[in-house]
């Protein structure tokens with residue numbers, strides 16, 4: 001019996017969990033194989049009540065009232081989080097959407113994004129779901145590497161806390177490589193490595209890090225996030241021509257002053273990219289001690305959608321960009337439990353990395369953070385400030 005027959009045999013409504021591009025491809029693949037989909041479900045509140053390819057999107061809080069019994073096809077790449085959520089909601093029947101996407105004929109249907117981006121979303125989902133179902137390998141969906149604290153803009157609500165840096169610096173290419181070498185001696189596979197800043201093109205030695213990642217077999221894709229202000233040239237442009245590279249451009253309208261020229265350059269050199277308006281920002285960048293109990297910090301961590309935005313910065317491995325930057329800024333006391341020092345010579349390093357990935361249930365820095373939740377109200381993105389913002393600094 002194939003996966004589609006196994007799903008329809010249950011005779012209960014079938015719901016796709018995750019209303020992103022992978023979810024849309026799953027819907028069309030199911031329709032192609034005579035599986036009727038009852039609805040999409042998503043944790044994002046602003047999706048609720050909307051329709052996707054003619055199918056209603058419901059919020060996860062509505063599930064029990066609308067579908068007391070259901071079978072789920074998970075399209076979110078972070079499948080582990082969804083499985084835990086479904087268990088908490090007392091639903092036991094689910095399938096990995098990655099298994100369905102292996103049957104997808106993407107070109108057969110129409111989608112409102114370019115084929116390359118869709119293909120990237122689909123292959124990410126397949127890889128993540130395969131890895132989840134083979135837990136013998138240490139696989140991470142995505143890891144960020146911060147190569148500079150410098151940015152060509154200063155956004156008041158930057159979730160990477162650029163607005164607080166008085167004297168931002170670039171990170172040294174050799175030190176970045178040393179961190180990566182240490183990291184990969186304990187990790188089997190990373191689906192996508194995201195090269196970020198600030199604005200990564202502020203670091204003139206960016207190509208050394210990108211070349212290293214391009215040559216690393218354990219890295220699936222190398223994604224570079226840019227704000228469209230700086231045109232890559234010379235060695236920087238050369239390293240982007242590797243087929244592993246994809247540029248993610250955030251378009252801040254007139255602030256992204258080189259956006260169109262950048263796209264022209266990328267088109268000319270056949271470099272893959274995706275450009276999107278700055279959107280879906282939430283108020284998550286303020287630094288304030290909340291004095292929460294440990295239990296409520298655990299609750300914040302559990303519900304935070306940034307808790308697996310693994311970040312390598314300045315030789316350390318963090319759970320999220322907020323904890324990385326408050327540590328670097330010394331905006332919290334020193335919390336050595338909140339990171340793993342990749343440059344330490346400890347024989348326990350591999351064990352510490354695994355524990356940090358799988359067994360962390362909160363960070364001390366969560367107490368200084370409002371948290372990032374999918375139901376958060378959206379704010380205006382890209383508001384600029386002329387001076388670095390003030391914060392309480394610890395010694």
Ligand code: SF4
Nearest residue numbers: 151155158162198227
């Ligand atoms: S462009 Fe704005 S949001 Fe992006 S890194 Fe720079 S300051 Fe942060």
Ligand code: SF4
Nearest residue numbers: 304306320366369371
């Ligand atoms: S709540 Fe914790 S895990 Fe989430 S962004 Fe803040 S510090 Fe990171």
